[in-house]
Amino acid sequence: MASPQGSRAPLEFGGPLGAAALMLLLPATMFHLLLVARSGPARLLGPPPYLPGLQVLWSPRMLLLWLTWLGLQAALYLLPARKVAEGQELKDKSRLLYPINGNPIYDFFLGRELNPRVWSFDFKYFCELRPGLIGWVLINLAMLMQEAELRGSPSLAMWLVNGFQLLYVGDALWHEEAVLTTMDITHDGFGFMLAFGDLAWVPFTYSLQAQFLLHHPQPLGLPVASVICLINAVGYYIFRGANSQKNTFRKNPSDPRVADLETIPTATGRQLLVSGWWGMVRHPNYLGDLIMALAWSLPCGVSHLLPYFYLLYFTALLVHREARDEQQCLQKYGLAWHEYCRRVPYRILPYIY
Numbered sequence: 001m002a003s004p005q006g007s008r009a010p011l012e013f014g015g016p017l018g019a020a021a022l023m024l025l026l027p028a029t030m031f032h033l034l035l036v037a038r039s040g041p042a043r044l045l046g047p048p049p050y051l052p053g054l055q056v057l058w059s060p061r062m063l064l065l066w067l068t069w070l071g072l073q074a075a076l077y078l079l080p081a082r083k084v085a086e087g088q089e090l091k092d093k094s095r096l097l098y099p100i101n102g103n104p105i106y107d108f109f110l111g112r113e114l115n116p117r118v119w120s121f122d123f124k125y126f127c128e129l130r131p132g133l134i135g136w137v138l139i140n141l142a143m144l145m146q147e148a149e150l151r152g153s154p155s156l157a158m159w160l161v162n163g164f165q166l167l168y169v170g171d172a173l174w175h176e177e178a179v180l181t182t183m184d185i186t187h188d189g190f191g192f193m194l195a196f197g198d199l200a201w202v203p204f205t206y207s208l209q210a211q212f213l214l215h216h217p218q219p220l221g222l223p224v225a226s227v228i229c230l231i232n233a234v235g236y237y238i239f240r241g242a243n244s245q246k247n248t249f250r251k252n253p254s255d256p257r258v259a260d261l262e263t264i265p266t267a268t269g270r271q272l273l274v275s276g277w278w279g280m281v282r283h284p285n286y287l288g289d290l291i292m293a294l295a296w297s298l299p300c301g302v303s304h305l306l307p308y309f310y311l312l313y314f315t316a317l318l319v320h321r322e323a324r325d326e327q328q329c330l331q332k333y334g335l336a337w338h339e340y341c342r343r344v345p346y347r348i349l350p351y352i353y
């Protein structure tokens, strides 16, 4: 095997002879220093005051203590909540990765491990979709059944909220693969934000409307219900249209469904859509998602703010998310992204934002 310095690199530390001497001298010096330090005269120069017997040097308890110390440090070293830095370029042009102490609070929140896995079980991917999203639908359903028990039958408002959100979750599961390109999977670690967000926040706060309706029944006539259905349908049409257009384009830009769309070339070889949904605003899928969020709150009436919490939180989340995505796209695409922003100046809401 080639030495890390290469076979013709000059020898350091006095070559093999110097290295052998150091390997004897260093432990001997350490012992000498320790023995001298605990002797009365503590004389550095001169022979050690005494030489301990071998039985003093060997203690199973000390070995255990030492191994426990190493084990603890190894466990901390392997903790996922850490920053990973690249080392210097090696001869074969590769770089090794080294864990570095990061900011523990920030790291705990955002997570440092991008793809925590045990064998093929991917914790982040699993949590992103299944337990939380399906749990949300189950909580909704439980509210609907409890309402039926309490009042004889579920209210129209409860049916709408259940139906709309079931469609949303069903759509996410149907297009499961699309989650692989979201920033949660490609960029964010699996920390508190996603673990808590996926497993607790989604099922319990996303089902707030159904929970509210169980305790605060709302009268809803057919005409208003039809308008709300229309709003949800428009939102879903934009959301699905925009997401499918981008996913189809990213998979195969010459797919006949997207081949005619206008694009901007980028230095990475990838292109940016600049007509169709993605020519309307820079995040048409967010617009559709927000319209649906409005439709989920409307069946709860306008007497309380609580059912609108999702809409408010989601607007804040998407505005922040859009800004993060913008930053990442600017890094990825540079000038081409500037050109895209020039040609499609609005982010989410045409002519407003």
Ligand SMILES: NC(=O)C1=CN([C@@H]2O[C@H](COP(=O)(O)OP(=O)(O)OC[C@H]3O[C@@H](n4cnc5c(N)ncnc54)[C@H](OP(=O)(O)O)[C@@H]3O)[C@@H](O)[C@H]2O)C=CC1
Pocket (backbone or CB within 6 Å): 181, 182, 183, 184, 239, 243, 246, 250, 270, 271, 272, 273, 274, 278, 282, 283, 285, 286, 289, 321, 325, 328, 329, 340
């Ligand atoms: N209900 C909820 O709580 C949440 C729902 N969502 C929804 O999840 C879905 C996914 O959202 P999200 O992960 O944020 O990101 P997007 O699906 O919006 O993807 C953004 C990426 O799309 C690519 N892109 C951007 N502009 C263009 C363009 N003009 N042409 C081609 N590609 C482009 C870029 O990546 P690249 O170029 O590398 O392909 C960019 O990083 C959305 O529908 C969103 O509404 C999101 C968050 C929370």
Ligand SMILES: CC(C)CCC[C@@H](C)[C@H]1CC=C2C3=C(CC[C@@]21C)[C@@]1(C)CC[C@H](O)C[C@@H]1CC3
Pocket (backbone or CB within 6 Å): 128, 129, 168, 171, 172, 179, 182, 184, 193, 194, 196, 197, 198, 201, 202
């Ligand atoms: C706890 C915090 C305040 C915020 C946590 C955010 C997470 C709940 C969301 C981050 C991105 C998400 C996505 C979805 C659900 C919510 C979280 C996990 C979807 C799976 C919802 C369905 C869509 O079709 C795809 C979404 C991808 C992003």
